[in-house]
Amino acid sequence: MSTATESHTHDAHGDHTHDAHGHHEEPSFFIKYFWSTDHKMIGMQYMFTGLFMLLIGAYAVYVFRMQQAFPGMSIPGFGRVTANDYNSLVTTHGSVMIFWVAMPVLIAAFGNFLIPLMIGCDDMVFPRINRLSYQIFLISVIVLIASFFVKGGAFGGAWTAYPPLSAKAQYSLTGTGSTLWVMAVALEFVAFLLGGINFVTTVMNSRAPGMKMFDVPIVVWFIVIASILFMASVGPLVAGAVMLIFDQQLGTGFYDPNRGGDPILWQHLFWFFGHPEVYVVFLPAMGIVAEIITVFARKKLFAYKTVLYTAFGTGVLSFFVWAHHQFIAGIDPRMANIFSVTTLLISIPVAEMMFVYIATLFGGSIRLTTPMLWAVGFLAEFLIGGVTGIFLGSSGADIYFHDTYFVLAHFHYTFVPIAIYGVFAGITYWFPKMFGRMMSDNWGKVHFWFTTIAFNFIFIPLFFTGMRGDHRRIFDYTNFPDLMKPGMQDLRMLATISLLVMLSSQVIFVLNFFISMFKGAKAEANPWNANTLEWVAPSPPPHGNFNPLPNCYRGPYEYSVPGRESDYFPQNIPS
Amino acid sequence: MQRPIATTREVTGVPTGRLAVWWVIASEIVIFGGILGSYLMHRLGHPEWAHQSIHTNTWAGATNTFVLLTSSLFAVLAHQAAEAGNGKRAANLLYLTCLGAVTFLVIKSFEWANEIKHGFTLSSNTFWSFYYTAAGLHGLHVIAGAIIMLIVAADAKKNKELQRVENIGIYWHFVDIVWIFLFPLLYIAK
Amino acid sequence: MSEPAAVAAPTGDHGHGAGGHAAHPPTNYIKIWGILVVLLVVSVAGPFVGIRWLTLITAFGIAIVKAYLVARNFMHINLERRIVVYMVVTMLVLMGIFMGGVSPDVMKHEGARWHNDAAEAWVQKGLKEAPSEEESEHEGHGKAVENGTHVAPEGEKH
Numbered sequence: 001m002s003t004a005t006e007s008h009t010h011d012a013h014g015d016h017t018h019d020a021h022g023h024h025e026e027p028s029f030f031i032k033y034f035w036s037t038d039h040k041m042i043g044m045q046y047m048f049t050g051l052f053m054l055l056i057g058a059y060a061v062y063v064f065r066m067q068q069a070f071p072g073m074s075i076p077g078f079g080r081v082t083a084n085d086y087n088s089l090v091t092t093h094g095s096v097m098i099f100w101v102a103m104p105v106l107i108a109a110f111g112n113f114l115i116p117l118m119i120g121c122d123d124m125v126f127p128r129i130n131r132l133s134y135q136i137f138l139i140s141v142i143v144l145i146a147s148f149f150v151k152g153g154a155f156g157g158a159w160t161a162y163p164p165l166s167a168k169a170q171y172s173l174t175g176t177g178s179t180l181w182v183m184a185v186a187l188e189f190v191a192f193l194l195g196g197i198n199f200v201t202t203v204m205n206s207r208a209p210g211m212k213m214f215d216v217p218i219v220v221w222f223i224v225i226a227s228i229l230f231m232a233s234v235g236p237l238v239a240g241a242v243m244l245i246f247d248q249q250l251g252t253g254f255y256d257p258n259r260g261g262d263p264i265l266w267q268h269l270f271w272f273f274g275h276p277e278v279y280v281v282f283l284p285a286m287g288i289v290a291e292i293i294t295v296f297a298r299k300k301l302f303a304y305k306t307v308l309y310t311a312f313g314t315g316v317l318s319f320f321v322w323a324h325h326q327f328i329a330g331i332d333p334r335m336a337n338i339f340s341v342t343t344l345l346i347s348i349p350v351a352e353m354m355f356v357y358i359a360t361l362f363g364g365s366i367r368l369t370t371p372m373l374w375a376v377g378f379l380a381e382f383l384i385g386g387v388t389g390i391f392l393g394s395s396g397a398d399i400y401f402h403d404t405y406f407v408l409a410h411f412h413y414t415f416v417p418i419a420i421y422g423v424f425a426g427i428t429y430w431f432p433k434m435f436g437r438m439m440s441d442n443w444g445k446v447h448f449w450f451t452t453i454a455f456n457f458i459f460i461p462l463f464f465t466g467m468r469g470d471h472r473r474i475f476d477y478t479n480f481p482d483l484m485k486p487g488m489q490d491l492r493m494l495a496t497i498s499l500l501v502m503l504s505s506q507v508i509f510v511l512n513f514f515i516s517m518f519k520g521a522k523a524e525a526n527p528w529n530a531n532t533l534e535w536v537a538p539s540p541p542p543h544g545n546f547n548p549l550p551n552c553y554r555g556p557y558e559y560s561v562p563g564r565e566s567d568y569f570p571q572n573i574p575s
Numbered sequence: 576m577q578r579p580i581a582t583t584r585e586v587t588g589v590p591t592g593r594l595a596v597w598w599v600i601a602s603e604i605v606i607f608g609g610i611l612g613s614y615l616m617h618r619l620g621h622p623e624w625a626h627q628s629i630h631t632n633t634w635a636g637a638t639n640t641f642v643l644l645t646s647s648l649f650a651v652l653a654h655q656a657a658e659a660g661n662g663k664r665a666a667n668l669l670y671l672t673c674l675g676a677v678t679f680l681v682i683k684s685f686e687w688a689n690e691i692k693h694g695f696t697l698s699s700n701t702f703w704s705f706y707y708t709a710a711g712l713h714g715l716h717v718i719a720g721a722i723i724m725l726i727v728a729a730d731a732k733k734n735k736e737l738q739r740v741e742n743i744g745i746y747w748h749f750v751d752i753v754w755i756f757l758f759p760l761l762y763i764a765k
Numbered sequence: 766m767s768e769p770a771a772v773a774a775p776t777g778d779h780g781h782g783a784g785g786h787a788a789h790p791p792t793n794y795i796k797i798w799g800i801l802v803v804l805l806v807v808s809v810a811g812p813f814v815g816i817r818w819l820t821l822i823t824a825f826g827i828a829i830v831k832a833y834l835v836a837r838n839f840m841h842i843n844l845e846r847r848i849v850v851y852m853v854v855t856m857l858v859l860m861g862i863f864m865g866g867v868s869p870d871v872m873k874h875e876g877a878r879w880h881n882d883a884a885e886a887w888v889q890k891g892l893k894e895a896p897s898e899e900e901s902e903h904e905g906h907g908k909a910v911e912n913g914t915h916v917a918p919e920g921e922k923h
Contacts, residue, residue, distance in 0.1 A: 235605025251698035257883035608860035623891025759824035
């Protein structure tokens with residue numbers, strides 16, 4: 001959409017953003033909040049929608065964990081949980097947390113808000129497509145929520161939606177809900193494809209003058225790589241989702257072995273996307289952590305290029321590991337061997353990134369603000385998640401662990417750092433820029449510690465119950481005498497009580513967030529004394545972000561440069 | 576809405592709109608790759624599908640291939656006209672491309688109507704499920720492309736946004752290439 | 766600092782016109798179209814010769830050539846920046862990886878210590894039907910050899 005021949009695009013004074021064509025009048029409330037093309041507003045829309053969906057995901061886990069701790073009890077706020085309810089709840093929890101919380105907040109919200117600011121331009125390259133992507137996303141939210149209220153209730157076939165459970169209503173008992181779920185997921189994919197193209201094109205083409213590839217902040221790079229990973233991996237699943245809907249509604253037999261189809265095909269289509277997907281959410285969170293640790297250790301990133309290349313390596317490798325989710329599904333054992341090797345290999349680049357981050361902290365002048373606590377907490381918790389993954393990547397051990405709570409604890413030790421720690425790190429760090437006010441650091445710390453302690457007491461017991469045989473997605477263990485030995489139910493109870501603590505302590509965050517938004521101390525442009533370009537703009541940035549648009553003179557992590565009086569060296573200041 | 580400065584920057588040397596179209600194509604390659612790959616693997620594992628696939632109408636498929644190739648010619652001639660600054664000619668050529676799209680869809684409707692009449696429906700056999708799904712997905716992209724092309728042509732006629740002629744052309748050529756592979760898969764090497 | 770007057774394009778010029786690619790001698794698009802049509806005719810004629818490998822070459826080999834001609838001459842991919850070529854090639858390679866990882870399970874109906882009974886039954890059933898129909902392709906996967914453990918990969922929920 002650019003032309004080399006248009007003469008009015010920019011003038012030498014750089015402040016043309018809207019004045020060359022006359023200043024806009026202030027948009028109406030509706031236009032400003034519901035029809036905006038401004039990347040910051042769209043980012044906020046994604047963020048608030050994602051946080052709202054977090055409530056739904058949290059409600060679902062509350063109910064089913066209560067059922068685990070008190071089987072058969074009438075759960076306050078829900079009632080008695082039937083087996084079908086349980087299936088719908090676990091499905092809802094998984095799907096919502098990944099597709100409607102982690103992805104929108106980490107990629108769409110932070111990506112939209114930060115990318116133009118951090119590369120020094122005034123908006124995304126396609127603002128109207130940006131708006132469209134949010135609108136499609138919102139429709140996917142509505143479709144998903146609608147699925148809770150149709151006959152049969154929400155889809156109950158697990159977020160992995162394996163056929164024939166997901167394809168045949170006679171098995172899932174959620175005929176309409178299943179189709180609505182697939183449609184919601186498909187719409188969400190379209191929204192993120194559109195958004196991803198916007199992000200990648202913007203970062204490729206619209207960087208500030210002087211910002212070379214290696215001057216781009218890591219979080220921007222990582223969001224771009226994540227978008228590319230998403231784009232490259234989701235295609236087969238889009239095809240697969242269409243086939244699943246046809247199986248559900250039109251009587252086709254793509255996944256039905258009695259009709260010449262193959263259910264394993266779905267598994268492959270799903271996991272070919274599903275594995276890169278975890279890196280799609282991992283990378284933005286790691287990017288956020290990189291920004292925070294450099295600022296609050298006042299130290300440059302230990303090895304920028306290494307981190308970048310390992311991210312590329314992780315991205316590439318992530319396409320070669322998917323069938324480790326299918327080790328006991330009946331895949332050819334020779335493939336299992338290959339996927340075991342590649343899965344163990346992929347731990348190496350990720351470990352490399354962790355080492356670089358730790359090396360960045362080492363010797364730094366550390367300030368344990370709330371964002372820094374979340375960032376360091378991310379590293380510690382993700383480490384546990386990573387090492388427990390080794391057991392699951394080895395197909396021999398996985399034969400025992402597959403589908404037990406061991407897997408569940410492993411992926412919560414990776415996902416919770418990503419989706420909870422990463423999100424809170426980003427929000428507490430960029431809140432001043434987004435809203436022009438400071439959050440309470442003290443209450444932030446209280447929130448952090450309650451959440452972290454509770455989180456570990458939820459999932460460490462679950463490693464043990466998993467090792468002792470607790471199978472996933474079982475609604476009532478009282479029917480399994482072996483699993484009702486003394487101690488087992490105690491562990492489940494401990495996990496549930498800890499969950500209640502963790503959920504309650506989120507109230508602290510909600511209060512901190514909203515009260516600070518209106519009553520917090522006013523924030524200056526650069527309260528953290530950071531280098532990256534978003535801190536050049538006012539807090540919050542106006543439409544057009546910068547006046548004038550900045551140039552870039554150096555990399556993003558020039559902290560504690562010897563010989564300089566101040567310990568930071570913003571990217572936009574000429575030498 | 577004012578075009579942001581961001582849209583006009585061009586650090587890679589590829590104009591933003593064209594770069595975005597190539598990303599669209601990249602993501603579409605994996606979508607069509609997914610469905611065509613799934614079809615191919617099933618087809619190779621199910622030799623008995625030959626009994627079904629023999630009923631696809633090769634002449635309709637070949638004619639449609641010819642139609643799409645010709646429409647691609649018009650699309651690239653439109654691009655040539657736009658490059659020369661002749662918006663009106665570019666628009667007319669884009670309209671001809673759309674005419675090709677419509678012809679393609681009409682031929683396909685007759686073809687499908689005939690097949691359905693003979694009992695070869697979406698659910699009659701998994702071969703036909705793939706056939707209708709893959710070609711249908713392609714057809715949706717034909718429709719979408721034609722609609723966008725009309726919008727671009729409307730602007731081009733007034734000599735506005737001429738660079739979009741090339742961009743929609745690139746998308747259209749991709750749609751053509753997908754059919755270039757669908758055709759032998761479904762109609763020749765049955 | 767202010768925005769410099771020229772578009773920031775440190776990587777060389779790329780010409781003229783409506784944001785166009787590098788200057789190139791005018792391609793004879795009609796000639797290319799003519800070649801494409803001839804190739805189409807050849808690929809349609811292929812099956813009539815009757816030799817299976819020849820049909821496959823004319824069908825898919827020609828498809829690849831046609832796709833290349835369209836990509837090069839109509840989409841001008843050869844004049845694009847390299848990054849575009851890398852993008853497209855990467856996606857194609859990914860599709861190869863996908864098929865490589867999936868085909869042992871989906872395309873084949875038996876492997877190391879497993880056998881897909883349902884798919885085999887379906888194949889046999891289909892082959893027995895319509896004996897009068899001419900079979901244009903007959904890949905030899907319909908073996909009824911069953912050995913070892915049967916692990917039919919039905920849709921177990923995992």
